[in-house]
Amino acid sequence: MKQFCALIGKFFGIIAIVFLVLGLTMPQNFLWVLGKVHGISVLSCMLGIVMFGMGTTLNLKDFALVLKRPLDILIGCCAQYFVMPFLAYLLSVAFNLDPALTTGVVLVGTCPGGTSSNVITFMSKGDVALSVTMTSVSTVLSPILTPFITYMIIGEKINFDPVGMFWSIVQIVILPICLGLAVKSFLPKLAEAATDYLPAVSSIAISLIIAGVIGGSRDLILKAPGLILLVVILHNCCG
Template sequence: MKRIFKFIENNFFVIVILFVAITLLYPNIFSWVLGKVHGINIMNLLLSIILFGMGTTLKFENFTEVFKKPKEIGVGLIAQYMIMPLLALTLAYIFKLDTALTAGLILVGTVPGGTASDVITFLAKGDLALSVSLTAISTVISPLLTPLITVLLIGNHIHFNPIEMFISIVQIVLIPIILGLLVNYKFPDFTENLKDYLPAVSSIVICLIIGGVLGANINSIYTASWIILVVIILQYFIGVALGFVVGYLSGMKMKQITTVAIELGFQNSGLSTSLAKTHFPNYPIATVPGALYSVWQNLAGSILAYLFRKYLNKEE
């Protein structure tokens, strides 16, 4: 059984492509992901499972890292919640995206870093402890910052309730992480065993979300695919590049610079997709940027991890 889960973990991108191919052939096969069971949003439930799993891998010292590395943590968080949202807004303006795609792109920029950044940082021989702490802290403060920044950037164009978005993020993100953290604290042996399975579970959940969103918006994607794909690719690479610039200018070592760059490139795209579906119901295509970003960041991230390890951190 462990071999199967390890295979899924090690071949995540191939599995993503497989899910995308299946969705293109059978658009409705994953439509149930966007539905509800007993009034509970299935996509939100799936995301909560991922975040609970993330919580079981964390320890309280991940949150005290800010006192050990205040500069690195501070720079990373400021970059996360300033550079990525403003970059998304700028690209939406340059490419004249419509309201729905702009909203989805903004959410990709305002959500916290994705958990996959930790894996890519490890492969790139970056500062893994810094990566885990940045992901954890940016995720915990996201209920406040994601709705606030989103309403500041697009509140004049799309009407939504930031308080309700705050509550959604608390339910989807904060509560599962806290529960996972407590389970890890109380039952460390149990959570240690879970580590063999959680990455694969998270991978499958992300694939299901991608399949559900792509299938529901397949016609719209065919119409605007080249534009949004170009924007997504630019958002990722410019984010990584700006992470390098910020890290370098703040005087970090290469391991830390690499980590901040990866953290900026990897967003919790599943969360952005869920928030778009929940809070922008009149703009269904707003879910598309998050789904496409998830596919792209894992492809590009795997390649960058190899390049970073070979050319930037090889002496480490």
């Protein structure tokens, strides 16, 4: 089972692409991701699971890197919350995207990095400590900066509730991460055992989210698939 979970984590990129294609070709099979069970959002629960998994991999000592390498963290935060959001907006304007797609692209630019960035950094033999710290810092800042910057960029053009978004991030991101940190601190053996499985669970959850979101927006995406793909590629390359 551990080997199978390891394979899922190793080939996460391929799995994500497969689910993206499935979301486009068989959207009806993944619309449940956008639904609710007993009034609770399935999508929010999946995101919470991913964030909890990340929390169990973190340690309070990870935050100490902020004091040791403040310039690196500052550069990362500026890239995360200023360069990427405004690049997203400029590209949306340049390619004349409609308000719904503009909102999506800007939100991608203003949202913090997540578990997958740490996994990809590890697989690429990058600076994992910096990646984990940046993920932690950007996540802590996200309840304030994500809604604020999104509001500053598109709030006047589109009906947007920054307070609601703030509370949503607290529920979906901050609380699960804190719970994961608590498990890591007070139940270290359980957290260590879970690390063999949680990355695979997170990978599947992220892939299902991709399929659900793509499936729910399939008709809009198919109207301009080449344009959306081009904007996404340019956003990442320019960043």
